Amino acid sequence: AQSVTQPDIHITVSEGASLELRCNYSYGATPYLFWYVQSPGQGLQLLLKYFSGDTLVQGIKGFEAEFKRSQSSFNLRKPSVHWSDAAEYFCAVGGNNDMRFGAGTRLTVKP
């Protein structure tokens, strides 16, 4: 079965700074990759997804992610973080007709 690793449990960045959240996946075939965001007490909301084509995908709220097959990675980026971006971020990989999530990275934004 597919699996996802998010190496960073917690990241703190200053407001206005750039952000990169790491995600590595394991899957034998072409992966379908997703990033979700979870605000406290809420469900998960889709930020962006990669199925095929351009390896740089744009999402909502100014986020983007780049699929790198050679590195089995799908890192999430944002050029300038806003205080409202503080949340938990989950990378997920679809395969075998289901979806598996990473452990999540909690983002703290400093004023």
Add this chain to the structure above:
Amino acid sequence: DAGVIQSPRHEVTEMGQEVTLRCKPISGHNSLFWYRQTMMRGLELLIYFNNNVPIDDSGMPEDRFSAKMPNASFSTLKIQPSEPRDSAVYFCASSPRQGSNTEAFFGQGTRLTVV
């Protein structure tokens, strides 16, 4: 559409009691997923259905857990008897169709506390 609707939002119950969590998927969606989220284990897939049929229940932790989907608009996750280690947030999600290339839409979750 109102999105995926879960009830109750919060549930506190005593150990040994039966607990039933409910989910209404988005109308027209064919796949439904139950996830459990804990600090220790993160987000775990428990079971998923396609066209009301359970496809993979390998994530269900033990026989105390059972899930049903009697029709396209309703699913339940039941724990009997409940134990303190079942305390977690349980999410239901639905997807427009079966397949690994479709996104899942999540409900707001049910926070279960077993005392």
